[in-house]
Amino acid sequence: MATTAKTEIAFTSLSHPAPTSVEQREQVLTNPGFGTNFTDHMVSIEWTEGRGWHDATIGPRGPIALDPAASVLHYAQEIFEGLKAYKHGDGSIALFRPEANARRFNQSAERLAMPELPEALFVESIRQIVAADRDWIPSAEGASLYLRPFMIATEAFLGVRPAKQYKYLVIASPAGNYFKSGAPAVSIWVSDYTRAAPGGTGAAKCGGNYAASLVPQAEAIERGHDQVVFLDAAEHKWIEELGGMNLYFVFADGTLVTPALTGTILPGITRDSILALARDEGLTVREDRYSLEQWQADAQSGKLVETFACGTAAVVTPVGKVSGREVEFTIGSGGPGQLTQKLKNRLVSIQRGEAPDPHGWVMKI
Numbered sequence: 001m002a003t004t005a006k007t008e009i010a011f012t013s014l015s016h017p018a019p020t021s022v023e024q025r026e027q028v029l030t031n032p033g034f035g036t037n038f039t040d041h042m043v044s045i046e047w048t049e050g051r052g053w054h055d056a057t058i059g060p061r062g063p064i065a066l067d068p069a070a071s072v073l074h075y076a077q078e079i080f081e082g083l084k085a086y087k088h089g090d091g092s093i094a095l096f097r098p099e100a101n102a103r104r105f106n107q108s109a110e111r112l113a114m115p116e117l118p119e120a121l122f123v124e125s126i127r128q129i130v131a132a133d134r135d136w137i138p139s140a141e142g143a144s145l146y147l148r149p150f151m152i153a154t155e156a157f158l159g160v161r162p163a164k165q166y167k168y169l170v171i172a173s174p175a176g177n178y179f180k181s182g183a184p185a186v187s188i189w190v191s192d193y194t195r196a197a198p199g200g201t202g203a204a205k206c207g208g209n210y211a212a213s214l215v216p217q218a219e220a221i222e223r224g225h226d227q228v229v230f231l232d233a234a235e236h237k238w239i240e241e242l243g244g245m246n247l248y249f250v251f252a253d254g255t256l257v258t259p260a261l262t263g264t265i266l267p268g269i270t271r272d273s274i275l276a277l278a279r280d281e282g283l284t285v286r287e288d289r290y291s292l293e294q295w296q297a298d299a300q301s302g303k304l305v306e307t308f309a310c311g312t313a314a315v316v317t318p319v320g321k322v323s324g325r326e327v328e329f330t331i332g333s334g335g336p337g338q339l340t341q342k343l344k345n346r347l348v349s350i351q352r353g354e355a356p357d358p359h360g361w362v363m364k365i
């Protein structure tokens with residue numbers, strides 16, 4: 001089990017003048033939904049060129065003041081992360097691989113010309129908000145406290161260059177089980193839009209990628225599908241990922257394939273965890289490219305039996321149907337597959353402290 005590292009920056013704790021009442025909080029926690037309810041606190045840390053990170057606070061959540069010329073509002077220097085805190089059966093609180101989020105946050109920062117945040121400070125910021133809002137962690141099965149660390153460029157300057165001032169914040173939102181009883185299979189639409197091009201920002205977790213995915217996602221919904229899947233920008237042939245989830249293909253011979261991280265795919269921590277768990281199970285997993293054409297042929301011949309998407313928010317989601325301008329096919333019986341369910345259960349039971357943690361992924365706080 002990992003332990004929390006010390007940081008050089010001390011957090012100033014600002015007391016909350018009017019925290020949510022117990023009744024109101026309990027009301028929210030009975031049906032938290034996703035991303036609509038927020039806790040009482042937030043973390044805030046400032047960065048200034050020449051000075052580095054300073055003024056770390058944990059205090060009441062509320063609006064932040066920004067100059068209308070703040071660079072983030074014009075040139076979209078923004079990156080974020082998403083992770084969850086779980087309440088275990090023994091009442092303890094656990095995070096899942098927060099150092100992996102810290103590392104990826106810095107990779108995103110580098111691509112967006114933003115300052116790096118020491119990994120220990122990132123993890124400490126998560127510890128601070130979870131400790132302040134520990135009563136906001138739902139205990140229902142599949143529920144968690146969703147944590148959203150992010151960084152924005154705050155310098156008031158309209159010239160085009162990296163900003164000299166940034167703000168790092170963490171907010172928290174109680175989250176219910178994404179799918180009440182076992183995930184139903186989703187139907188996905190193959191987009192003609194592209195999410196990421198070689199040399200672009202596809203591997204960075206930045207708001208700009210999401211802004212560009214909203215029209216394709218809305219188009220998928222309009223056509224009666226749940227999610228959008230993107231193909232590569234150069235050949236429009238190779239499967240990349242969904243708007244916010246990575247993909248796995250499961251074959252009848254027990255092998256798994258996930259698109260390789262070539263720079264246009266977001267390196268998901270759930271993806272990486274599934275990779276390790278599948279190998280623990282003795283399965284053959286390849287990181288490779290896989291074409292839409294092959295996907296359809298393999299689904300139709302029965303060579304491919306399952307497909308699932310994975311990410312922190314929904315964990316593992318089976319894909320039942322695929323449609324596009326030139327394709328339309330069902331995967332397996334169109335419902336959740338066996339291996340999908342098995343890998344999901346393996347991952348979730350580690351996250352919830354109900355199974356051994358051989359990889360040291362769970363950090364108790």
Ligand SMILES: *Cc1c(COP(=O)(O)O)cnc(C)c1O
Pocket residue numbers: 082205241242243244245246266267268269270271310311312313
């Ligand atoms: C965050 C994200 C994922 C999933 O990453 P996890 O670390 O597993 O949550 C996949 N694709 C995109 C585009 C993402 O932004």
